[in-house]
Amino acid sequence: MTDQNIPSTRGAVDLSALAHQGSEATQSAPAAAASWTTNLDQGAFEQFVGMSQQVPAIVSLGSPRVQVSVDLDATLRKLVDAKGGKFILGLVDAETYPQIAQAFQAQQIPMVVALIKGQPVPLFQGPAAEEQIVQVFAQLEQLAVQQGMSGTAPAFSGEAQQGEPELPPLHQKAVDAIDAGDYAAAEAAYLEALNEKPNDKDAQIGVYQVRLLSRTHNLDLAKSRDKAAQNPDDIAAQLDVADLDVVGGHVEDAFGRLVSLISRLADEDRERVRRRLIELYAVIGNNDPRVAASRQKLARVLF
Known part of the structure; x- marks a missing residue:
């Protein structure tokens, strides 16, 4: 799988020309359980693009004649449907409908792209392990929150099952605050949960995630990069x-930048950057292979 780059939607390819050729979305075969996955043809695309105004709309460009693509779609379907409407998934037979693949400038299949408010956000090409897709989806969900997208879409087929287990009250309070864009209130709720239960790992990670969202909420990517380049x-x-790199999916770049910075610092400055890096490790997930690789590099720098 290629790097899970989730860039800004600025300057993305305009899909409006293809989208306006459409009719209603073709629903996937009905199933007992609710499904937020649908098969897309050229005519179905307009409605699907329109739904990306409310939730991230993921497009998988592949072929039922390619086993890697079939396996990938099965994993995507499972993970998207588990989100209960936070994402939708459109499956495209790129060989039958090459116009859609061309609109995304696909160079190979399988290729997976998300649509955020009508604009494409490349996710990955080629096969992908489930745990890698989970990480990509986590980053995509953060980007959606930044774009003010916190709702859910109706299922394409089936009936909704009983909802996910209820969150603890303070966790739910934090999630509600994130949906409202009130990151200070969300952090306060997670910290209160930690005060009640110091070993609440989900609350601790929640604190780090909310702080990341708060720090990046008003940052301009181009200006920030220019400033960092001029002031190493x-x-x-x-x-x-x-x-910004972590939120945008450039995880290895973010880790490499901070490890390099730590190597040039000492004392309090070094510790300040090290603590930030540890927080970012937790946000990505300590079992992620990119975290493990970076930890080894960090250890070499520190010791």
């Missing part, structure tokens, strides 16, 4: 770009 020893500038 400006710690705040380097931390800003690392945060």
Whole structure:
């Protein structure tokens, strides 16, 4: 799988020309359980693009004649449907409908792209392990929150099952605050949960995630990168770009930037950057292979 790059939607390919050729979406075969996965043809595309105004709309360009693509679609379907409407998934036979693949400038299949408010956000090409897709989806969900997208879409088929287990009250309070864009209130709720239960790992990760969203909410990517490039020893500038890279899916770039910065620092400055890096490790997931690789590099720098 290629790097899970989830860039800004600025300057993305305009899909409006293809979208306006359409009719209603073709629903996938009905199933007992609710499904947010649908088969797309050229005529179905308009409605699907329109739904990306409310929730991230994921497009899988593949072929039922390619086993890698079939396996990938099965994993995507499972993970998207488990989101209960936070994402939708459109499956495209790129050989039958090459116009859709061309609209995404696909060079190979399988290729997976998300649509955020009508604009494409490349996710990955080629096969992908389930745990890697989970990480990509987590980053995509953060991007959706930044874009003010916190609703759910109706299922394409089947009937909704009983909802996910209820969150603990303070966790639900934090999620509600995130949906409202009130990151300070969300952090306060997670911290209160930690005060009640110090070993609440989900609350601790929640704190780190909310802080990341809060720090990057008003940052301009181009300006931040330019400032960091011109001031390589400006710690705040380097931390800003690392945060933006994590939110944008450039995880290895973010980790590499901070490890390199730590190698040039000492004492309190070094510890400040190290703590930020540890927080970002937790956001991505300590079992992620990119975290493990970065930890080894960090250890070499520190010791």
